[in-house]
Amino acid sequence: xxxxxxxxxxxxxxxxxxxxxxxxxxxxxxxxxxxxxxxxxxxxxxxxxxxxxxxxxxxxxxxxxxxxxxxxxxxxxxxxxxxxxxxxxxxxxxxxxxxxxxxxxxxxxxxxxxxxxxxxxxxxxxxxxxxxxxxxxxxxxxxxxxxxxxxxxxxxxxxxxxxxxxxxxxxxxxxxxxxxxxxxxxxxxxxxxxxxxxxxxxxxxxxxxxxxxxxxxxxxxxxxxxxxxxxxxxxxxxxxxxxxxxxx
Numbered sequence: 001x002x003x004x005x006x007x008x009x010x011x012x013x014x015x016x017x018x019x020x021x022x023x024x025x026x027x028x029x030x031x032x033x034x035x036x037x038x039x040x041x042x043x044x045x046x047x048x049x050x051x052x053x054x055x056x057x058x059x060x061x062x063x064x065x066x067x068x069x070x071x072x073x074x075x076x077x078x079x080x081x082x083x084x085x086x087x088x089x090x091x092x093x094x095x096x097x098x099x100x101x102x103x104x105x106x107x108x109x110x111x112x113x114x115x116x117x118x119x120x121x122x123x124x125x126x127x128x129x130x131x132x133x134x135x136x137x138x139x140x141x142x143x144x145x146x147x148x149x150x151x152x153x154x155x156x157x158x159x160x161x162x163x164x165x166x167x168x169x170x171x172x173x174x175x176x177x178x179x180x181x182x183x184x185x186x187x188x189x190x191x192x193x194x195x196x197x198x199x200x201x202x203x204x205x206x207x208x209x210x211x212x213x214x215x216x217x218x219x220x221x222x223x224x225x226x227x228x229x230x231x232x233x234x235x236x237x238x239x240x241x242x243x244x245x246x247x248x
Contacts, residue, residue: 003031004229009082011035011075011121014092015067016043018191019141022217023089024048026225028056032087035078039061065092065118075125082193084133087228088126090119090140100154108155119166127174136179137228140167141220142239144187144247160185164239171237180236181202182227187243189215210245 010027014020015036028051029033036044036051041062051058063074079085094114096107100195119140130136146160147154165181171181188194188205194214205213220242226232227240240246 001222003029004231005087005225006031007103008032008086008228009035009084010087010089010228011037011078011122011126012089012091013037013063013084013118014041014141015047017047018216019186019189019220020091021087022221023050023091023224025054025056026218026221027087027089027228028054028058030225030229032228033057033059034103034228035059035083037061037066037074038092049185059187063092063122063227065122066113068121070126071118071121075129079129082172085126085129086133087197088123088139089228090122090126090138092118093141095153095156097152097156099152103155103168111155115156116162116166119163127170127179130179131174131177134178136174136177137232138170138174138179138181138223139227140181140183141224142167142185143184144241144243145187147185147239147241148247161237167239173175175218175236180227181234181238182232182236184220184227185239185241185243185247186220187215187241187246189217189220208246209243210248212246215242215244 010032012024015024016038024034024036038044044060048058048060096110112191142163143160145157149157167183
């Protein structure tokens with residue numbers, strides 16, 4: 001399919017559902033060949049199949065971002081198979097919410113291993129490929145929680161805040177080689193959890209937003225596609241909030 005990303009190869013981590021799935025579909029609709037990855041191969045095979053059914057280009061790969069050797073192997077295989085890697089979307093993430101005084105070291109390490117270390121494991125081999133190409137877009141999904149904090153999410157907030165610093169530092173390192181590095185920070189996005197809220201809870205949540213509705217995965221994906229495209233070639237080191245005004 002032709003589009004502004006025609007001829008580009010994109011790797012999306014955590015693409016089995018939600019924001020990751022929406023990013024994979026949106027990038028494919030913009031013309032990219034999309035590699036959908038997740039720990040569970042069967043889940044991303046289903047996503048890739050739905051994309052292909054629309055006449056678009058997508059494949060699936062199993063990828064555990066907490067495993068540095070596996071991450072490097074998958075990134076390098078993608079570049080060999082498809083002739084390069086132009087767009088990386090770091091979306092894989094987990095939560096393990098607990099009040100800090102009750103938080104166990106295992107909970108802290110679990111969230112850091114995926115949300116922070118995992119981004120390093122995938123971005124490191126991807127950046128080396130992009131440096132050789134002298135072209136690339138690295139887009140990381142962080143969260144407004146990393147900017148404003150949230151009770152019960154000290155581990156998640158710390159990891160997501162770390163991604164902000166990572167994004168800004170890497171942008172300074174890679175900019176001269178035509179590689180941009182940016183982050184997208186979603187706020188309240190429609191999920192199974194938010195769908196379970198009763199009306200009173202929902203109205204209380206909406207009252208915190210300047211735009212009184214929950215965001216959708218597609219809202220986030222639209223920003224990702226923009227950052228991956230030619231119109232964002234002079235944007236790097238930025239964190240774009242997609243939060244309906246929850247955080248400004």
